[in-house]
Amino acid sequence: MEKLIHVLYDYIIEYIVRIVGVLLLTTILMQIFTRIFFKVPFSWTDELARFAFIWYCFLGSVLTMYKKMHLGIDYFESKMKPKGLFINRIFIYAIQIFFAIMLAYFGFKLLGIVGRQKSPIMRMPMKYIYMSLPISGVLYFILSINELYLHIKGESTPKPVVISDVGGDINL
Template sequence: MMRAIIKSIDGLNKVLGVLLAVLLMVMSAVVFYQVFSRFVLDESLRWSEELARYIMIWAVFIGSALAIRKMELISVDAIKELMPEKAIKVLNILVYLASIVFLAVLVQYGFEMVSNVSTQTSPAMRIPMAWAYAAIPVGSIFMIINCIAIVIENIMNFKGGEQT
C-alpha cells in the first residue's frame, strides 16, 4: 500500500519534471526573443519580461517540490553528525513533519492571497494576477505531497532497519 503511494507520487513528479522543463524552455525562448527584439529589431516587447517573471515563479515552486523529493535542498547536517543513527532517522521524520505544517500554512495563506488579487490584472499582459500568485499554494501542495512520500519512506526504513 505504502509503496503504491510512493510510486504514484514519483509518477506525479515525472509529470512535474516535464512541466518544469517546458516552463524553462519557454522562459528561455521569451528572454532570447526579448533580447533579439530589443537589440536587432530595435523594439521592446512589453509583455516578455512579465511573462518570464511569472514563469520563473512557477518554475521555482515546481522545482522546489522536485528538489524536496530528491533531497537536494540545502541543509545543515552538523547536528546530525553528532547523533546516533536511530536519532537521525527520528529527526528526519520530525523535520519533514514540521515542513508539512509550514507548507500547509503557506497553502492556506496562498489561497487567501490568490483570492485577494483575483480582480487585479497584470500591467503588460492583462492576465489575472491570480495566475501568478497561484504558484504559491499549488507549489506548496506539491511540496507537501513530496514531504509525505519522504516521511513514509523514512518510517518504512525506520521499521525495516534500513539506512536512510
C-alpha cells in the same frame, strides 16, 4: 502510493518545469533580440519572463526536494546516535509539513485577494501567476507526508548528491 509519487514528480512536475524553463529562456532571448535589432522590445516578454520565473522557482524547488538535491548540512546528524537521528528526521519532516500547510493555506487566501486583478501588459489574470504558491504547497505536503511515512516505516534512506569536481567527488 509510491507509483503515484513517481509518476507525479518524475513525469508530470519534471515535464512542467522543463516546459516553463524553455518558455523562460525563450522569452528572455526574445527580449534581448528585440532590444538589439528593433530598439523597442516587445513589452510582453518582460512580464511573461517574470511570471515564468515565479513558476520555475516554486515548481523547481518541489522537484529539487523530491530528488533530494537541496542543500543540507549533515554535520550534526553525523554526530547523532541512530535513535536521535530517527527523532531528528521526524522533527524535520514535521517542519516541512508545517511549511507546506502554511504555503498552501496562505497561497489559497492570496488567490482570493488577487482574483480580479490582471497583469498590466498582458492582461492575464494574476490568480494564474499566484496559483504557483498553493500548488507548490500541496506538492510539498504530499512529498513530506510520504517521506515521513517511509521514514517511520523504516524504508527511507537519504541519498547523498555527488557533485564531481576536478579534485574528486564532493558528497552533499
